[in-house]
Amino acid sequence: MTPTENLVKRLPTEMGGLDAGPLQRVEHEYAPWEKRCHALANVLDIHKIVNTEEKRRGIAALGSEMVEKLTYYQRWIVAFANILFEKRILAPEELARKMNEVAARHSATSKC
Amino acid sequence: MSTHAQAHTPVPDAGDAMPSYYEIMETAVRELLVEKELIGAGEIRQMLEVMDTRTPALGSKIVARAWVDPEFRTRLLANGRATLEELGIDFFENTQLIVLENTDKVHNLVVCTLCSCYPREILGLPPDWYKMKPYRARAVKEPRAVLAEFGTVIPDDVEIRVSDSTSMIRFLVLPERPEGTENFTEEQLAALVTRDAMIGVVKASAPGKEKSR
Numbered sequence: 364m365t366p367t368e369n370l371v372k373r374l375p376t377e378m379g380g381l382d383a384g385p386l387q388r389v390e391h392e393y394a395p396w397e398k399r400c401h402a403l404a405n406v407l408d409i410h411k412i413v414n415t416e417e418k419r420r421g422i423a424a425l426g427s428e429m430v431e432k433l434t435y436y437q438r439w440i441v442a443f444a445n446i447l448f449e450k451r452i453l454a455p456e457e458l459a460r461k462m463n464e465v466a467a468r469h470s471a472t473s474k475c
Numbered sequence: 476m477s478t479h480a481q482a483h484t485p486v487p488d489a490g491d492a493m494p495s496y497y498e499i500m501e502t503a504v505r506e507l508l509v510e511k512e513l514i515g516a517g518e519i520r521q522m523l524e525v526m527d528t529r530t531p532a533l534g535s536k537i538v539a540r541a542w543v544d545p546e547f548r549t550r551l552l553a554n555g556r557a558t559l560e561e562l563g564i565d566f567f568e569n570t571q572l573i574v575l576e577n578t579d580k581v582h583n584l585v586v587c588t589l590c591s592c593y594p595r596e597i598l599g600l601p602p603d604w605y606k607m608k609p610y611r612a613r614a615v616k617e618p619r620a621v622l623a624e625f626g627t628v629i630p631d632d633v634e635i636r637v638s639d640s641t642s643m644i645r646f647l648v649l650p651e652r653p654e655g656t657e658n659f660t661e662e663q664l665a666a667l668v669t670r671d672a673m674i675g676v677v678k679a680s681a682p683g684k685e686k687s688r
Contacts, residue, residue: 378611379588379639386609386624390602396498401600402522403505406514408567415567415642419590435591435606437497444504453507461503469493 375427376419397436404439413446421446525565526599531670533564534597534647538673539665541574542652552576555647559597566596569643575636576649577675582629584622584637584675585646586614592640594647598670605674615639625676648675655682 393401407413413421421442422430430438447453494502508514537559541548550558555572566572572594575583587593588611593601604610613621618635622628629635638646650672656664659682666685671677 374589376590377588378608379586379615381608381612383609383612386604386613386621387607388604388625389607390604393600394498396494396501398523398526399505399519400501402519402526403501405522405526405567406518410514412508412513414569415592419642422590433497435603436501440497440501440504444500447504452511452513453504457507458500458503461507462499465494465499465502465506469499 370427374423375425375430376423393436400436400439403443407443412450412452413443417446418442529596529599531598531673532665534594534670534673535665535668536661537562537597537647538649538668538679539661541649542664543661548576548649552649564596570596571644572596572647573638573644574647574649575638575675577651577678579633579651581634581636582622582675583646583648584614584618584635585640585648586611586637587640588612588615589639589641592642592645594645594673597647598673602670622676625671627677648673650675650679653679653681 404413404415404418407418408415418439422438424445425433425438425442429441433441444453444458448455448458505514505519509516537551541551547558551574555574556566556570559572560566575585577583587605591601591606593605595601610621615637618637619629622635640646650668652664653667656667659667667680667682669677669680672679
């Protein structure tokens with residue numbers, strides 16, 4: 364098999380049957396923003412804005428490097444942003460502006 | 476109508492620390508969707524409350540009920556979702572729940588090789604190891620070795636069936652009722668059913684080895 368063949372044959376998120384090391388029996392308490400991210404996924408699904416299958420595809424579309432390096436809910440929120448751009452529900456510059464606004468709000472309060 | 480104040484309805488926050496890039500993105504996406512009135516201002520908080528009610532304790536009760544009530548068990552195995560909806564458990568649209576019964580001939584194990592599909596309605600959010608590569612990669616290839624790493628040794632004459640979840644189909648393992656529990660109440664039985672037993676990586680606990688919770 365050529366070095367790139369596996370990239371063609373598998374989605375970046377497709378793990379079944381790959382070689383992997385011992386189990387990592389890790390668990391962590393979800394951070395509040397991670398729970399909110401999960402709640403957002405459920406609400407988007409309920410409103411038929413983004414369903415689970417679209418989310419899964421959106422995560423695969425991040426590509427293998429992001430799938431590997433981002434944490435679980437980091438992948439989710441980036442995928443949601445991309446899917447909402449694709450659906451013309453959000454515009455990239457609109458999200459960038461809002462993110463600046465949110466960051467500014469936090470830096471204002473954290474100076475207190 | 477969405478006012479500025481409503482758009483900022485407080486939802487649990489991480490505290491005073493400057494949030495990460497991704498946390499800021501989450502807040503920004505949520506607030507934009509509320510401003511556009513695509514989702515309600517309080518909906519995320521309400522959903523968080525619903526999610527808090529979904530814990531493995533719910534799954535444990537269902538398993539214990541199936542152990543003591545053969546008629547319930549039959550219905551549960553025939554149609555997991557419909558049977559649990561009768562108990563008032565809400566499912567997301569389009570997801571089916573298949574209940575897999577362990578016997579002295581068959582041991583079931585559940586995985587999601589593609590992502591992290593999980594019966595969240597009755598077990599809550601999955602543990603990290605369920606979502607990580609080693610479990611997802613190896614459970615379908617060498618389930619006995621994976622089970623052994625959980626301390627679960629399945630005799631060679633017992634078939635291991637691995638079920639791979641999808642966004643449409645979720646699985647719950649109905650573990651074998653442990654021996655020596657003939658006189659147990661449903662509540663005592665439920666205490667023997669751990670989350671991991673309902674994923675299939677361990678068996679139900681033996682009497683005297685109840686969950687600490």
